[in-house]
Amino acid sequence: MAAAAGGKKGKMPAILVVDDNRDNADIIRQYLEIRGYPITVAHSGEEALALFETVRPALVLLDVMMPGRDGWEVCRVMKQHPQLGKTVRIIMVTALNELDDKREALQTGADDYVEKPFDLATLAATVQRNLAMQQTALAS
């Protein structure tokens, strides 16, 4: 297992994947793990919030449509977290077709979104550009 992370051990930013659909979550997890990211999966908004402080993710991939606390609500809570909220990047997984949807997404503090259904390469590219942005922000 340790070999998978190779020489980058401990350097790759942690990602929290939140999706109530276990198959989806597993596919995303596998795809990103191969790329060396430490992945933690949560299957509900409640679980995601419970794990948030422990995992201290650099980035959260957040499905919007979940029973219970939906992705918007989870995003809002995470972004308001006194320590982690300022740096965490949150990517919403949802289709934002309308202008209004996007405005609404901005209200919650979300940084980016991936349209559903997505292909994994797009997802990885989105993850990458957000992590790169975070690095620049942290450096300045």
Add this chain to the structure above:
Amino acid sequence: MHNSVLLTDANGPVLDQAVDHLEGWRIERRPSEQLVAAIGTVEGTRAVYVCTSDPTLLRATVERAHASGIPVVVECDDEAVRRRAIELRAEEWVLRGASAEEIGARIHGALTRSVPSVAGMADRVERVEYERMLHDSRTGLPTLPVMIERSRQRFKERGEIVVLYFNFVRYSKIEEIYGWEKLDAVLETTAGAVREFLDDSAPNPSRLMVSFMNDDDFIFFHVPAAGVPAASDGEITEMVARLQRHVQSRIESIHGEEIAALFDIYVGRTHVYYNPKIRLERLIYRGIREAAQAARSIEERERARKVADLRSSLRDGGVYVDYHPIVHADTEEIFGYEALARGVMRSLRSPEVMFEVAEEADLIWELSRLCRQRALEGLDSYLRPGELLFINVDPHDFSDPSFGEMEVKDPKRVVLEITERTAIKDYPKFRERLRAFREMGYRFAVDDAGSGYAGLGSIANLEPDFIKLDISLINAIDTNFIKQNLVETMVKFANDHGAMVIAEGVERAEEFMTVGNLGVHLVQGFFLHKPAHLAAPPHHRERAAIKTA
């Protein structure tokens, strides 16, 4: 006395250093395989720090610790261990090789998060929520229930407190114009300034406490120390004035004049006397209500004064215009200017304030006329040939008969900016009026586009020549991909409809570069130019130095 024990199987000296930072702690070391058994037996164990890479031992250790209500910090050698730690719901983890400070912080974190194992997850969510209720996450100030608890004892001892209610008027306007991110930042500055102020007045034996109410109210409790007379009315007035100045100047230096000029602070106060027959909370809440009412009546008085100021300004023509350059995104050459009308009187400096007062006093047409007249004066004297003049109009202005009779030599050089914020009720009639102006040669801009008041459909309806993006979309656009996507959509829409997109509120090099890359045609903002007065023509002014990122 070292009463608290950190039980561990780790050997390094770093852990000792970490524990040295924690007050009253000592380390008990056991080999990994004996750790589980030690958890129930070593007295005073308050946390476990485990570094074994054996999954079975790790699981047994965490489960045993949780069964005893003891939090665990897992030292992770690799990703597999980290994941295991999270799956086991260990309170915290650190990577091997972390500094003593970090380890100390993690132990501390684990303690604050420590909960019984069964209810662990739900409790943690609740804890986050609970914390949010106690302290406002943006300002870090305690909420009212917390403050009441803190002042309870002193209030009883001393028998009286003074409640000061700070009402920040028009903070909501900041949100409306610049977006919630800006308001959050302003609130943060405000809270910081308030805290600084309190720190400075620390030698005072009396105690001041502050609480954050909701979006734009702060409450102070002034509890006089025993044996010290309560601050006199004069002293409180003086203190309030100093605080007001302090907050205002902090906001001005960080967020600029425009924002500082936008809001007012009104302070109401009341004395609350302790009465053992009445519940203390109720006494305080009543006091707050009274102080709030007092603040409001001051606000009303102040408003009446502003209406009087406005009337005299209208009589004397007391309005001047600042011209804010709009430049080409690629060449940075000046394309035109937006005229920003301001009151000569200090109380009416902010155009937002001036128009709000005019609206309340039903003087909006009179004010609009004066502002238009002043703005147009600059068309020949200030602008160079070919440069356009953007002036703000309210949809109501179109019903003003004198609006169509403006004397403009070359209407083609005038762009009427219509804000998307004012609801347009009768679209067909409104379009009819626009057409009349268009036939005279005037052009149109939709202001604050994308602010959510109207969709692209209603923007298309107005057939604008220019689309001005809402400031909140531009603020920090370089780091937010959703904003970039929205602006891209607007640019595409504009290109399809033969319009040009203007990004206003560009304050940073990164924002300037981002909007340029997204294809925005024109840019306006402090990053390039500050609004300037008629007295100084633009070609004589030094342009703001452009920093490259």
